[in-house]
Structures are given as structure tokens and as C-alpha cells.
Amino acid sequence: MRNDNQRIAILSRRLFCLKGPSAFILFNFLQQKAFAYNNQDDLRLGSFNIANKLYSDQFSTDLGKILQGAEPLADDIFKLDISEFAENGSIVPFKMAVNHPMNTIEYVKALHLISTLNPNAWVASFVLTPQCGKAEISGRMRLAKTQDVYALAYLSKGQFLISSQKVEVLIGGCGME
Amino acid sequence: MVAEWNKKTDFTDTIRVKIPDECQVGDIIELRTLIKHPMETGNRKNSSGQIIPKNIIKYLKIMYDKQIIFSAEFGSGISENPYISFYMKVDDSPNVLIVWEDDRGTQWSKEILLNII
Numbered sequence: 001m002r003n004d005n006q007r008i009a010i011l012s013r014r015l016f017c018l019k020g021p022s023a024f025i026l027f028n029f030l031q032q033k034a035f036a037y038n039n040q041d042d043l044r045l046g047s048f049n050i051a052n053k054l055y056s057d058q059f060s061t062d063l064g065k066i067l068q069g070a071e072p073l074a075d076d077i078f079k080l081d082i083s084e085f086a087e088n089g090s091i092v093p094f095k096m097a098v099n100h101p102m103n104t105i106e107y108v109k110a111l112h113l114i115s116t117l118n119p120n121a122w123v124a125s126f127v128l129t130p131q132c133g134k135a136e137i138s139g140r141m142r143l144a145k146t147q148d149v150y151a152l153a154y155l156s157k158g159q160f161l162i163s164s165q166k167v168e169v170l171i172g173g174c175g176m177e
Numbered sequence: 178m179v180a181e182w183n184k185k186t187d188f189t190d191t192i193r194v195k196i197p198d199e200c201q202v203g204d205i206i207e208l209r210t211l212i213k214h215p216m217e218t219g220n221r222k223n224s225s226g227q228i229i230p231k232n233i234i235k236y237l238k239i240m241y242d243k244q245i246i247f248s249a250e251f252g253s254g255i256s257e258n259p260y261i262s263f264y265m266k267v268d269d270s271p272n273v274l275i276v277w278e279d280d281r282g283t284q285w286s287k288e289i290l291l292n293i294i
Binding site for chain 2: 091092102113115118120122123125126127128129131132133134135136137138139140141143
């Protein structure tokens with residue numbers, strides 16, 4: 001017969017064989033989870049993939065302020081229209097258009113424009129009403145360097161739409177030296 | 178609301194507005210507006226190396242028939258001489274008031290009349 005000491009030794013060896021690998025697997029799994037979360041960097045953009053793109057910290061904070069936890073949707077009805085190449089970064093024409101009805105029941109409430117690599121990421125916000133008739137705005141913006149520009153549309157039903165465009169800038173337009 | 182704005186409003190020719198020559202009730206018209214303004218970002222330096230203070234246009238408000246129908250808030254990422262084009266639906270009233278405001282609270286406004294036929 002085995003004595004108590006032997007039994008404990010066998011048990012602990014058995015426990016080690018069982019628990020060791022499972023703990024190792026669990027640890028790895030958790031680490032991977034944590035790493036994947038860090039990669040996304042709080043940018044919960046739903047169907048829109050932003051993982052492999054360059055953006056400043058300010059961009060993610062400004063985007064977070066606008067979205068406040070909502071997940072934007074990439075849809076054909078919303079388009080940010082900027083030419084792909086801009087010779088002069090100080091005057092870059094943009095156009096945001098949402099093909100959406102504008103009546104008192106459903107309308108586009110707001111449009112936002114954010115740059116990814118400008119010194120100040122947030123560019124402009126527009127508040128619309130049903131009296132606008134058509135959700136289409138154009139203007140001119142500054143771009144410091146080659147980067148992606150994002151536009152967000154907030155619909156009256158509480159849904160965000162997102163659209164983006166990469167712009168190559170030859171001469172930066174923010175006067176930074 | 179109009180009276181409040183008029184108190185500190187500086188009527189000058191810095192604002193340019195373009196509207197269709199004539200319109201009908203129910204039309205959706207494009208309205209383009211521009212203001213002459215340097216839009217200093219606060220990042221630039223002058224020749225002696227001092228930072229030029231930030232001076233930007235912060236708000237644009239459009240009032241139609243005494244109600245705000247369109248408003249915008251700008252950061253320093255908007256080009257100098259800010260230009261915005263947008264659409265509005267024409268009702269019975271011909272009065273449109275365009276108000277630009279900078280980050281120090283100075284306001285410039287222009288009142289235009291639509292030619293409704």
C-alpha cells in the first residue's frame with residue numbers, strides 16, 4: 001500500500017500534467033485576446049476596417065467623441081467626394097452627399113469631417129434640418145500631408161454612416177515648419 | 178434671436194452669397210456663401226519666429242423665416258476664406274440671414290432676399 005506522502009506526490013503530478021498545459025493555453029488565449037483588443041485601439045467601426053491605416057491619437061479621440069460608442073455603417077448612399085491628388089494642401093475641395101430623404105420623419109441630422117493626420121484632426125461639423133431639402137455640402141479644407149479623410153453622417157434614426165477617401169498631397173497646407 | 182444678433186453685428190462686404198436668380202415655392206436651391214478671413218491655425222510662425230495667434234471662423238448659421246435651418250462649426254482644418262455650399266427648400270418667406278462668427282465672438286451677417294416667382 002502507498003502511504004499518504006506518495007499519494008499526494010502522484011496527485012500533484014497528475015494535477016500538474018492536467019493543469020499545466022490548460023493554464024498555458026488559457027494564458028495564451030487571454031494574451032491574444034488582449035493583443036487583438038489593443039490592435040483595434042477602441043476604434044469600433046463596425047463593418048469598416050481601419051486597422052491597417054495610419055491615424056493620430058487625436059483622430060481616435062475626436063472620432064470617439066462624435067460616435068460615443070455607436071458603430072458606423074459603410075453604405076453606398078453616403079459618399080465623401082475628394083479628388084485623389086491635391087497639388088496644394090491648403091485648398092482641397094470636398095463634397096459630402098447623402099442620398100437620403102429629408103422630411104420631418106426621417107432626415108440627416110449632422111455631417112462630420114475628420115482628417116487622420118492633421119495637427120487638429122477634427123475639421124468641421126454641420127447640423128442639418130428637414131428644411132435643407134437635400135443633404136449635400138461642399139467646401140474647402142486643409143490637409144497637412146498625404147492621409148485618409150473620414151466623413152460621418154448621423155441619421156435621425158440614430159445610425160451613423162461612414163465614408164472615407166485617401167488624398168495624396170504634394171504641398172502640405174497647414175503652415176507647419 | 179434676430180434682434181440679439183443685430184446688436185453686435187458688423188454689416189460689411191466681407192460676405193459673398195450666390196443664390197439662383199429666381200426660384201419657386203417648393204424648389205430646392207443651392208446657396209453658396211464665402212467670407213474673407215485669414216483662418217490662422219495658431220501653428221504658423223511669422224518671420225521673427227513668433228507664433229501667429231489663432232484666429233478662425235468658428236460658426237456659420239443660416240436663418241430662414243426666423244429659424245435656424247443650417248449651422249456649421251469649424252476647426253482650423255478649413256481653408257482660408259471659408260466657402261460653404263448647401264441646399265435649402267424654398268417656402269413662402271424670402272428672408273435668409275447668413276451669420277458667420279469667429280472664435281472671439283465677432284459676427285458678420287448678411288441678409289438676402291430670394292426672388293420667388
